Amino acid sequence: MGERRSRFLGVAAISVVLAGLIVGCGSAEEASPGPGPTPALQPVRSAKIAFDDSESVFVMNPDGSGVTKIAPGTDPSFAPDGTTLVTGGGWISTVSVDGSGLRKLAEGGYTPVFSPDGTRIVFVRGGDLFVMNADGADLRKLGDLPAPTGPNQDSSRSPAYSPDGSKIVFCRGSAIWVMGADGADARPLLADKHFNSDPVFSPDGTTIVFASNRGGKNRSELYEIDAEGSAVRPLTDDWTVGPAFSPDGAKILYTLARSxxxxxxxxxxxxxxxxQPRRLTEPSQVAQHPSWGADPNS
Incomplete structure (x- = not known):
């Protein structure tokens, strides 16, 4: 599986609520002040889910309603505050959740993700991990990884930060690796005969959810391990990839593939x-690589 692995993600659209105006009135005995300046109407945004269809990025409400295409690209991932997405494809770009302010940061790359404090972006280019500032500055290759130890062990992909920003979990070949956010101390976390992919930390940092073909059904399912790489537990029994946690850690988004x-x-x-699995996107909509943004109003 290369860096443009098969990804399945659902789209979501943005709901915009306009704040109403309140006009106060004095009593008949009191001098009634004239109306003051009319306050500007401000959109109120709630949490959204983003996904792609291999060409464009979409957003939707957490219940699957309001699907809206907002930008070209793939691999959308929310900034910590839920107002901005970083996307991959021909360019690593950022865009507001309403589709405005598209900004190209770096040419070429996939699966970009923000650091938990929103100051850095890590992504994959040419089988290597790169990191840069959130504005595209200070781009550099991340880590001096050990030489490959077997077939298909030299390509890195699917990076994700730990909740405290101190570590990055990623795949290298068929194994799951972890290293410091500065690229130091890289080591295999789960290396076995199975093909493992798409690792992501839970928001509380205690577990990692990932996709793997270890079920023996010639497909991938989702599994969970402790943050130190032990106690593998199955979560799904369908062809599933691309897990992404809700901001509160209570739910997991994923892509289900239909054969x-x-x-x-x-x-x-x-x-x-x-x-309690349930479908969010319509079967007619190609939807993959989901990301669940925080509520900017919380």
């Missing part, structure tokens, strides 16, 4: 323990 004759990709959501 022929109903081939496609849908965004689903489940509880953190794998229970």
């Amino acid at each position: 022929a004759p109903d081939s496609g990709a849908e965004i689903w959501v489940m509880n953190r323990d794998g229970s």
